[in-house]
Amino acid sequence: MTATAASGATTTVSNLSTRGLTKVFGGVRAVDGADVTFHEGKINALIGPNGSGKTTFFNCVTGMIKPDSGTVTFKDRDITGKAPHAIAHAGIGRSFQLCRIFPRMSVLDNVLVAVRRTGIRSLLAPARTEAEVTKARQLLVRVGIDHLENAEARDLSYGQQKLLELAGVLMGDPDTIMLDEPAGGVNPSLIGRIGSLVQELNAEGTTFLIVEHNMDLVMSLSHHVIVFDRGRPIAEGTPDIVQSDPRVLEAYLGV
Numbered sequence: 001m002t003a004t005a006a007s008g009a010t011t012t013v014s015n016l017s018t019r020g021l022t023k024v025f026g027g028v029r030a031v032d033g034a035d036v037t038f039h040e041g042k043i044n045a046l047i048g049p050n051g052s053g054k055t056t057f058f059n060c061v062t063g064m065i066k067p068d069s070g071t072v073t074f075k076d077r078d079i080t081g082k083a084p085h086a087i088a089h090a091g092i093g094r095s096f097q098l099c100r101i102f103p104r105m106s107v108l109d110n111v112l113v114a115v116r117r118t119g120i121r122s123l124l125a126p127a128r129t130e131a132e133v134t135k136a137r138q139l140l141v142r143v144g145i146d147h148l149e150n151a152e153a154r155d156l157s158y159g160q161q162k163l164l165e166l167a168g169v170l171m172g173d174p175d176t177i178m179l180d181e182p183a184g185g186v187n188p189s190l191i192g193r194i195g196s197l198v199q200e201l202n203a204e205g206t207t208f209l210i211v212e213h214n215m216d217l218v219m220s221l222s223h224h225v226i227v228f229d230r231g232r233p234i235a236e237g238t239p240d241i242v243q244s245d246p247r248v249l250e251a252y253l254g255v
């Protein structure tokens, strides 16, 4: 969110930021001292050439891997190195580059188990409540695949599986959602559906952080674009500003 202070200067409101975040694999500095401030209440995109460290950065923020150094702060709390379920519980939901669903389970059960993937205590709770089933069905309506409720997840198209994964993310009522390549491998009509859903949810107050290679989608959806190269941001701003930044062209084309 961007607020205008009394002086007329704009300040960024952020609930999620990193400072000096670093992850090294062998000799590769996949994330290299990244200082990133996401804009709260906005659709933020993280773009950059292949191998620039976007997914590793996401994994460090969401607890899938432990950074070697640096900090991740969410709502004024240091969440660096916390377990994924603790970070999800704090309010950050995420999807994966390669969709994570249970292929032989029904669509409805996939949404229901999503809410159970938040630590051992919830796994031991009663299998499902009526309220959870109602909520899962409402979310399937919302993402547009309620007619497939009883189908096995493996019978869905890849785009439908991405919508299913998003329904699962929404079961946790996150206020911030991180999507890793939501349009990757998805047909154009479902890309449109995913884009509309992101805009609807954002209008209701959800902050988004999206890693995406589909530039049409990024530039049409995002309020704030952060460009990664070699493990750290090299440029950021509105889509217009980023597209005309020579450093971005250089990173992509290597010129």
Ligand SMILES: Nc1ncnc2c1ncn2[C@@H]1O[C@H](COP(=O)(O)OP(=O)(O)OP(=O)(O)O)[C@@H](O)[C@H]1O
Pocket: 025, 026, 028, 029, 030, 048, 049, 050, 051, 052, 053, 054, 055, 056, 057
């Ligand atoms: N588990 C790992 N072990 C070793 N090296 C890794 C590992 N994960 C990532 N890397 C390396 O870290 C660098 C950053 O990779 P990462 O997948 O984070 O980039 P990316 O920007 O998400 O790429 P893409 O756009 O292709 O998905 C690459 O050089 C990659 O080979």
